[in-house]
Amino acid sequence: xxxxxxxxxxxxxxxxxxxxxxxxxxxxxxxxxxxxxxxxxxxxxxxxxxxxxxxxxxxxxxxxxxxxxxxxxxxxxxxxxxxxxxxxxxxxxxxxxxxxxxxxxxxxxxxxxxxxxxxxxxxxxxxxxxxxxxxxxxxxxxxxxxxxxxxxxxxxxxxxxxxxxxxxxxxxxxxxxxxxxxxxxxxxxxxxxxxxxxxxxxxxxxx
Numbered sequence: 001x002x003x004x005x006x007x008x009x010x011x012x013x014x015x016x017x018x019x020x021x022x023x024x025x026x027x028x029x030x031x032x033x034x035x036x037x038x039x040x041x042x043x044x045x046x047x048x049x050x051x052x053x054x055x056x057x058x059x060x061x062x063x064x065x066x067x068x069x070x071x072x073x074x075x076x077x078x079x080x081x082x083x084x085x086x087x088x089x090x091x092x093x094x095x096x097x098x099x100x101x102x103x104x105x106x107x108x109x110x111x112x113x114x115x116x117x118x119x120x121x122x123x124x125x126x127x128x129x130x131x132x133x134x135x136x137x138x139x140x141x142x143x144x145x146x147x148x149x150x151x152x153x154x155x156x157x158x159x160x161x162x163x164x165x166x167x168x169x170x171x172x173x174x175x176x177x178x179x180x181x182x183x184x185x186x187x188x189x190x191x192x193x194x195x196x197x198x199x200x201x202x203x204x205x206x207x
Contacts, residue, residue, distance in 0.1 A: 015064045022056065023075055029053050030083040037087060045087045046129060053083050058137050062145050065138035066180045077134050081122045088125045139189055146186035147197065158183070171195075 029052050040048060057080065068074055126133060132140060153159045161183055163174040171194050173187040 015067045018064050019067060019076065023079055025056055026053060026076070026079045026083070029056060030079070030086060033083060034086050046131075049083065049087055049131070053080075054131075054137075057134060058141065061134075061138050062141040062182050062186070065134075065142070066182065066185055068135055068138050070135055074134065080134050084122050084125055084131065085120055088129060089120050089122075093120070142182065142186040143189045143193055143197075145182075146190050147194075150190075162187070 033048060033052055037045065037048065057076070068076065072078075125131070149155070149158050150162065150164075163176070165172040165174060172191050175184065175187055175191075178184060
């Protein structure tokens with residue numbers, strides 16, 4: 001129980017070595033995906049992504065995910081977008097840019113402009129395939145695990161750390177001082193979304 005409290009509630013834990021290890025692991029998985037994708041039909045690409053990439057990305061994310069930045073410059077988000085482009089991006093457009101060398105281009109077009117170096121936007125791909133970004137994965141796992149802790153009171157050592165509002169009509173969690181931990185981040189998310197997953201008839205939905 002003391003180990004659980006340390007991992008979920010200790011704001012002094014340094015996750016930098018884990019993030020760097022995970023980034024290298026994900027880049028290795030991206031390389032493996034790039035090598036084997038041509039031997040698989042396109043309709044299996046999403047399963048390939050979920051099994052070889054997202055499974056590593058989401059493992060324990062509710063604990064270490066507190067260090068994820070809500071910016072496109074986050075290192076792990078950049079790695080995730082790279083994998084998404086390889087699997088689901090416009091391959092023809094990418095190859096077309098590489099199809100001719102500078103000597104073969106018309107006069108005045110030898111110098112490559114910013115359009116050549118501009119990468120494909122991944123937001124339409126995420127939306128079309130309903131793939132969650134690393135930031136949304138963190139939020140999803142946080143609110144899912146936090147709701148289970150409240151409903152089933154397990155693990156009890158974590159449930160004891162949660163202070164619910166005394167108002168009979170409120171399911172809000174009383175936030176303690178701001179800390180960079182799962183309990184604090186999950187409590188903030190809970191207060192924001194709990195009205196959407198609670199029903200007057202059934203209480204906390206489990207589906």
